[in-house]
Amino acid sequence: MTRAFSPRRNRAALRALIRRLGRNRRGVAAVEFAMILPAMLAIYFGIVETGQAIMIDRKVTQLTRSLVDLSSQVSTIPTTEVGNIFDAAQTVMMPYTSVAPKMSIHHIVIDSAGVAKVCWSEQRNSTKLARGTTVALPADLRMPNTSIMMAQASYDFTPVVGWIIKGGAITIGGSPIYMRPRLGKAGGSASIEQVERSGVAMCPGFG
Template sequence: MQRKTTLPLWRRFCRDREGVALVEFAMALPVMLVAYLGTVEVAQLVMINRKVTQLTSALADLTARVQSVAPADVENIFDAAQTILMPYDPGNARMVLASVVVDGSGVGRVCWSNQRNGTALARGATVTLPDSVKVANTSVIMARASYDYTPAIGYVLTGAIALGDDPIYARPRNGLAGGTLSIEQVKRTNADACPTF
């Protein structure tokens, strides 16, 4: 007797299509969540990478506009430029500014350098410049910024990702002629003009 009642219940269970959509959704949900979280994390990564490029450009541009800078002025330039990173933490940014003088043979050497959370370049250190910037008896402002981005969710992208660190160059717009070759440059108030290294 019990066999007769069990068989119709089993047949009814096999034919029943209610809940199929729920089962399919439960199977697709993990894939959809991973795709969504990955899209959010990659979008954030692209956005902060763009902000780091804008930060580097702003550092070079703000410095190239002036005739001379004092150490306090450079700190103000760092403060102003890092506001570009909002709403991201500016404490994760490393910034380096340098005035590079190119001598008559096309060799670029650091005249002065400042940094925030990074490593300043030593005065007189040789810098490899791209050919488009390497013009004899000129100077250029070199800015470099990088950012350690840690994904907010950290599910698809994990760990800190270093962004930026590509130099951007700007020619001085109102520089002062100085040094033994009278090269127009952004002068640092507490250092001699170059190429006197």
């Protein structure tokens, strides 16, 4: 015997089904987790990458300080010693050694008029400054007839998760650190105390 069609009965069954589905919480947690997982991963990897960048920034500062410190405590730097200075200073970057840092050392001489110019410059993975190039030093460092060592270093940090921090490598560092020669020798036309680079005429006399 076929049951007669009853709209009232069908509506009651539909309401009962809706109530039953409303009470059933199975799978809700999985759906919620799937919704918040991308945000959680982004936050986690963002914290990790930021921590890495902060540590590298500290290492680069230590590297720059080591460069200027090592180069300022001698009276003459021979050619073979230049490589040793870069090698020794670079060790402070461990364990961040997958990328070679950019390093440069510049010896600046300030003439009687307070104009600062490059006497000699050395680099590794970076760019030299040409002899005689005028350098903008902070006002308190431009003491006439003196010299100063200037070092710079930077590191190209590429985040592991590129879709969180876009744009490829991020250059960390690059700010100069200065230090006066501690065992300099007088030389050049004005007998200014400076760090001599073997094979390079002392300054002034930037030709």
